[in-house]
Amino acid sequence: MTLLRAEGVTLGYGRRPVVHDVSLDVTEGGVGLIGESGSGKTTLARAFLGLLTPMSGNIWYGDQTLEKADPRKFRRDVQPVFQAEALDPRMRIGRSVAEALPRAARSRVPELLRQVGLDPELAGRRPHELSGGQRQRVVIARALAVGPRLLILDEPTSALDVTVQAKILGLLESLDTERLLITHNLAVVERLCRTSYVLFAGRVVESGPTADLLAAPAHPYTRALRDAVPRLGGPPPEAGSAKGGGTEAAPAATGCAYRLRCPLAGPECERAPELRDVRGRRVACHRAEDVLPVT
Numbered sequence: 670m671t672l673l674r675a676e677g678v679t680l681g682y683g684r685r686p687v688v689h690d691v692s693l694d695v696t697e698g699g700v701g702l703i704g705e706s707g708s709g710k711t712t713l714a715r716a717f718l719g720l721l722t723p724m725s726g727n728i729w730y731g732d733q734t735l736e737k738a739d740p741r742k743f744r745r746d747v748q749p750v751f752q753a754e755a756l757d758p759r760m761r762i763g764r765s766v767a768e769a770l771p772r773a774a775r776s777r778v779p780e781l782l783r784q785v786g787l788d789p790e791l792a793g794r795r796p797h798e799l800s801g802g803q804r805q806r807v808v809i810a811r812a813l814a815v816g817p818r819l820l821i822l823d824e825p826t827s828a829l830d831v832t833v834q835a836k837i838l839g840l841l842e843s844l845d846t847e848r849l850l851i852t853h854n855l856a857v858v859e860r861l862c863r864t865s866y867v868l869f870a871g872r873v874v875e876s877g878p879t880a881d882l883l884a885a886p887a888h889p890y891t892r893a894l895r896d897a898v899p900r901l902g903g904p905p906p907e908a909g910s911a912k913g914g915g916t917e918a919a920p921a922a923t924g925c926a927y928r929l930r931c932p933l934a935g936p937e938c939e940r941a942p943e944l945r946d947v948r949g950r951r952v953a954c955h956r957a958e959d960v961l962p963v964t
């Protein structure tokens with residue numbers, strides 16, 4: 670059964686919507702949410718954690734909407750993995766992990782540290798006395814303390830260098846919790862997520878099996894992301910590409926939001942494309958059939 674599901678969700682701050690009509694199932698095998706800065710990934714994650722109420726649509730937790738769900742049960746089932754910078758700098762590691770445990774279970778700290786590959790001896794240290802990778806492991810140990818079914822991870826490895834990143838990905842892969850993973854890095858979802866959703870300007874532009882999206886993107890934006898993002902250990906992206914510092918056109922306010930950047934844009938793109946089924950995935954592009962054969 671799907672533990673969490675967004676159904677036609679629109680989200681915003683004040684009266685300004687920034688995520689539009691998104692439907693997404695957190696299914697088995699890991700789900701990736703990919704998109705550039707400002708595309709609405711963190712906003713969606715906040716809604717999935719119950720921290721932001723949809724302007725319209727619903728977040729479903731099992732067969733209940735999030736507003737009706739038991740908050741204590743929800744907190745046990747669904748845990749965020751924050752960036753390591755969120756650790757309290759004054760607090761020793763052991764206490765930081767203990768705080769996440771119920772009082773009666775605080776003796777489990779060494780076991781949790783071991784589970785994430787840390788020496789329990791480190792419990793007496795403060796965050797600045799650990800490496801970035803070790804700090805990220807502490808954050809994961811805290812999230813695991815309550816025995817969650819699902820982890821919501823927001824850029825869990827982006828602050829780490831490539832070899833440490835690979836080790837943390839290995840750890841996440843070895844856990845038997847489900848995951849919703851937010852990143853701008855396709856190489857990370859390739860490893861951890863069976864299914865992916867690509868967001869552009871607050872809308873899903875493509876979703877489907879991650880392997881298919883990478884092998885043959887159907888949306889020009891997915892293709893640009895795939896071609897721009899370095900693979901783990903691969904060469905850096907080229908200057909002028911999506912993450913390479915080139916100037917990018919802002920999303921179009923009418924029609925297809927991607928059309929001002931799109932090499933295939935034509936007159937039909939002045940009409941907003943609907944999500945539709947194209948060869949095993951959902952894609953919002955009038956030209957999807959032209960994108961597929963050349964990738």
Ligand SMILES: Nc1ncnc2c1ncn2[C@@H]1O[C@H](COP(=O)(O)OP(=O)(O)OP(=O)(O)O)[C@@H](O)[C@H]1O
Nearest residue numbers: 682683687704705706707708709710711712713853
């Ligand atoms: N607290 C806030 N108040 C007002 N607007 C916000 C707030 N947080 C985010 N936004 C706006 O919502 C949009 C989506 O932001 P969001 O942080 O969800 O994107 P993101 O894809 O997670 O980006 P990043 O990868 O940089 O974290 C952006 O236009 C952003 O400026």
